[in-house]
Amino acid sequence: MLPSSGGRPPYPRAFDTVKHASETPDSEQPWKELGLKEDEYARIREILGRRPTGAELAMYSVMWSEHCSYKSSKVHLKQFGEKVPANDAMLVGIGENAGVVDVGQGYAVTFKVESHNHPSYIEPYQGAATGVGGIVRDILAMGARPVAVVDPLRFGAADHPDTKRVLPGVVAGIGGYGNCLGLPNIGGEVVFDSCYQGNPLVNAGCIGVMKHEDIHLAKASGAGNKVILYGARTGGDGIGGVSVLASETFDAEGNSASGTGKPAKRPAVQVGDPFQEKLLIECTLEIFAEKLVAGIQDLGGAGLSCATSELASAGSGGMRVDLDLVHLRDATLSPEEILMSESQERMCAIVEPDKVDRFLEICEKWDVIATVIGEVTEGERLEIFWHGEQIVDVPPRTVAHEGPVYQRPFARPEWQDALQADDAGKLPRPQNGEELKDQVLKLVSSPNQASKSWITDQYDRFVQGNTVLAQPEDAGMVRIDEETNLGVAMATDGNGRYAKLDPYAGAQLALAESYRNVAASGAKPLAISNCLNFGSPEDPDVMWQFAEATRGLADGCFQLGTPVTGGNVSLYNQTGDVAIHPTPVVAVLGVIDDVNRRTPIAFAEEGQLLYLLGDTKEEFGGSAWSEVIHQHLGGLPPAVDLDREKLLGEILISASRDGMIDAAHDLSDGGLVQAVVESCLRGGKGARLVVPEGLDAFTFLFSESAGRAVVAVPRSEELRFTDMCGARGLPATRIGVVDGDAVDVQGEFALSLEELRTAHEATIPGLLA
Amino acid sequence: MARVVVDVMLKPEILDPQGQAVQRALPRLGFAGIADVRQGKRFELEVEGPVDDAALARIHEMAETFLANTVIEDFTVKVESTETAGASS
Numbered sequence A: 001m002l003p004s005s006g007g008r009p010p011y012p013r014a015f016d017t018v019k020h021a022s023e024t025p026d027s028e029q030p031w032k033e034l035g036l037k038e039d040e041y042a043r044i045r046e047i048l049g050r051r052p053t054g055a056e057l058a059m060y061s062v063m064w065s066e067h068c069s070y071k072s073s074k075v076h077l078k079q080f081g082e083k084v085p086a087n088d089a090m091l092v093g094i095g096e097n098a099g100v101v102d103v104g105q106g107y108a109v110t111f112k113v114e115s116h117n118h119p120s121y122i123e124p125y126q127g128a129a130t131g132v133g134g135i136v137r138d139i140l141a142m143g144a145r146p147v148a149v150v151d152p153l154r155f156g157a158a159d160h161p162d163t164k165r166v167l168p169g170v171v172a173g174i175g176g177y178g179n180c181l182g183l184p185n186i187g188g189e190v191v192f193d194s195c196y197q198g199n200p201l202v203n204a205g206c207i208g209v210m211k212h213e214d215i216h217l218a219k220a221s222g223a224g225n226k227v228i229l230y231g232a233r234t235g236g237d238g239i240g241g242v243s244v245l246a247s248e249t250f251d252a253e254g255n256s257a258s259g260t261g262k263p264a265k266r267p268a269v270q271v272g273d274p275f276q277e278k279l280l281i282e283c284t285l286e287i288f289a290e291k292l293v294a295g296i297q298d299l300g301g302a303g304l305s306c307a308t309s310e311l312a313s314a315g316s317g318g319m320r321v322d323l324d325l326v327h328l329r330d331a332t333l334s335p336e337e338i339l340m341s342e343s344q345e346r347m348c349a350i351v352e353p354d355k356v357d358r359f360l361e362i363c364e365k366w367d368v369i370a371t372v373i374g375e376v377t378e379g380e381r382l383e384i385f386w387h388g389e390q391i392v393d394v395p396p397r398t399v400a401h402e403g404p405v406y407q408r409p410f411a412r413p414e415w416q417d418a419l420q421a422d423d424a425g426k427l428p429r430p431q432n433g434e435e436l437k438d439q440v441l442k443l444v445s446s447p448n449q450a451s452k453s454w455i456t457d458q459y460d461r462f463v464q465g466n467t468v469l470a471q472p473e474d475a476g477m478v479r480i481d482e483e484t485n486l487g488v489a490m491a492t493d494g495n496g497r498y499a500k501l502d503p504y505a506g507a508q509l510a511l512a513e514s515y516r517n518v519a520a521s522g523a524k525p526l527a528i529s530n531c532l533n534f535g536s537p538e539d540p541d542v543m544w545q546f547a548e549a550t551r552g553l554a555d556g557c558f559q560l561g562t563p564v565t566g567g568n569v570s571l572y573n574q575t576g577d578v579a580i581h582p583t584p585v586v587a588v589l590g591v592i593d594d595v596n597r598r599t600p601i602a603f604a605e606e607g608q609l610l611y612l613l614g615d616t617k618e619e620f621g622g623s624a625w626s627e628v629i630h631q632h633l634g635g636l637p638p639a640v641d642l643d644r645e646k647l648l649g650e651i652l653i654s655a656s657r658d659g660m661i662d663a664a665h666d667l668s669d670g671g672l673v674q675a676v677v678e679s680c681l682r683g684g685k686g687a688r689l690v691v692p693e694g695l696d697a698f699t700f701l702f703s704e705s706a707g708r709a710v711v712a713v714p715r716s717e718e719l720r721f722t723d724m725c726g727a728r729g730l731p732a733t734r735i736g737v738v739d740g741d742a743v744d745v746q747g748e749f750a751l752s753l754e755e756l757r758t759a760h761e762a763t764i765p766g767l768l769a
Numbered sequence B: 001m002a003r004v005v006v007d008v009m010l011k012p013e014i015l016d017p018q019g020q021a022v023q024r025a026l027p028r029l030g031f032a033g034i035a036d037v038r039q040g041k042r043f044e045l046e047v048e049g050p051v052d053d054a055a056l057a058r059i060h061e062m063a064e065t066f067l068a069n070t071v072i073e074d075f076t077v078k079v080e081s082t083e084t085a086g087a088s089s
Helices: A018-023 A038-048 A054-063 A074-082 A117-122 A124-141 A161-181 A241-245 A274-289 A303-314 A335-340 A353-365 A396-400 A416-421 A433-445 A496-501 A503-520 A540-560 A624-630 A642-657 A671-683 A697-702 A715-728 A753-768 B017-028 B053-067
Strands: A090-092 A099-104 A107-115 A145-155 A185-192 A201-211 A226-231 A295-298 A318-322 A346-351 A369-377 A382-386 A389-394 A467-469 A476-479 A487-493 A524-533 A564-570 A583-592 A609-613 A663-666 A687-689 A709-713 A732-738 A742-745 A749-752 B002-010 B041-047 B073-081
Touching (some): A018 A389, A038 A389, A054 A303, A054 A396, A099 A524, A099 A564, A107 A524, A107 A564, A117 A161, A124 A274, A124 A295, A145 A274, A145 A476, A145 A583, A185 A487, A201 A583, A226 A353, A274 A353, A274 B017, A295 A303, A303 A335, A303 A346, A303 A382, A303 A396, A389 A396, A433 A697, A433 A742, A433 A753, A496 A540, A496 A583, A503 A540, A503 A642, A540 A583, A624 A671, A671 A732, A671 A742, A709 A715, A715 A732, A749 A753
Parallel strands (some): A145 A185
Antiparallel strands (some): A476 A487, B002 B073
């Protein structure tokens, strides 16, 4: 009794009911094919006191997947809720669709970053596009209007043929979906490293804005309230995406490693429709404005299984759903498939009975299909019916929140000591001005340090007219109130090389860099979201990296006073036995009272003085220099000093607010010279630099010591600025002046802006266009 | 020269936003009675030389790697005419 369509999992056509399950306790069930482990299947039987029906098994399998249940990461993520700094900006914390922070003037901002790594490798365009769609719906479900997106991306080696397949598809998908929605793409990153060859990282972030009173939560309470599914019709796409695709390792051919070893079926690719999503956004915002919903949830990974079980378990009672009422794109779908489908552009709302008519009217106006598929009940069970028969009868919490929790074994990898002992400080250094010049050119033209405008120009950065900063600035910034010029800024950062050398410090460096980027733009950092990309949790080495990185991030957030509002974990990012570099990506959200006070990176005024803030030490472990010149990764990453980061942030924000600086650029990978070149090219002006006393030219230019920034100070403000730094105890060293049309390191070398621009801007189009 | 036609369609379970847009437009334009629309692509290849097994294998490979995105699309290859192309139209 196999279904006729070859692409679907083998479900019996005659459907399985609760009654039938009780009568046939010994029926064989495809729990293994659905990605469940033997003990997990046993636990489901124990919870239910019988074997699960096919539909129940489908729901548990997707909801207990690594992607949805966080079963390997939960024990570590707990720290984000325990080490919470005192911060009164936090309005909604971890656990909802996205966290919400207060940004003043009655506004609240919600933001989150999620991964869409595995789908984007298989089908780059649609994988990346639906990644954007998914995060936008998460933000929408909180009650907010999405106002901007960001995309931190990581690919294999820039010159690898497969990168030419994956990158253009991903970039076009992000641009295609985001541009159709009319959302500016204001930031992100593009990093190349061969460790991401078979496993690119496509993370997508979104920022949404609302008034405090508009916050909506995902819960279903009030017996008798109606459950409404609205948006696109449900089809057979994306079935099992979270359990089969996102929660397992692929072998070298991209096949699923578990199961029978035959090529994995790939029904998990979804195709998005951004115009449908745009209708869904406007329709939902109108519904919010008329206060028609008691609870709301978007449908993403695990589809209707996730939405019904999460809504029901967050509410007070139970829920009853009639699956026959779900609008289908394909009438032959089985109930299991309907429950597991990850069709895009769908939402689920809980609505009081007397508001249902108005709700449906608004949906009709926006050409959005909406159906009452069930109601909230007095009981404590989630019950689902099909053709009049009960096919699901479960306690919803056991599906949504009480899944398995693993204490995965972890241990410091045996190779870690050798890696750290392989000090990058011992690498041969340039001996004279000519060699320095040559290495500077190599650095700024290397794929990771080169201009990414070929990529970011494919995104619409200025649609809606509120973008005040976008790539290649340190942080993206949008105005959220056109009267007062209140704005928010966001930066995303992560450095897998640092994290490989020391995951604890690496996570803190990602946090510090993102924090510094936001502060450099003039905005005050408020809170963070994260996207934790790691290899297989079943590998103790990887699990150690994860444990260390989460501990580092939680400690760092506590110290900086920026709470974690939520985030996402993506595991199993590896090809065969080889895991990616541990890659915690941190998104810091900041607020600025008046966007006209922002600080750009451009050195635009000749005669302005350049100051280097912070201390420069000989720190080259994991540096861009060690990668570009020596293809080396070893030693220790730069030392972390979060108190210094905080002080630097305060100085940058004060200086921006009081008009003491005209430009600021954070120093991170590539060091001072990278930052100066970017700022010069951005402003179209050169710089004359003098190596400060006590530093050699090489360390001055290439060191990646953290807690530093370079600023351009108008001469009239010099005294006031240096007095402030002196009084607060922040080292500020005058290193030169904005001048001419070359980057001229006195006594060493000079490179014309023209030469630098060619080197910096030709690389990416040369490789990919 | 012979003409070989490669038809590419989205797999049945994959959403087809273009097809749906066409379907929504039909009743507005007064065309009733269409339950669903799926839109695909048709490639007409004018083949140099004989269309033998080797040529068809090459076209198959071409379709699989370039003309169709087999992650989300199916394709069919058929030989339309072995006459000189253009003669029939």
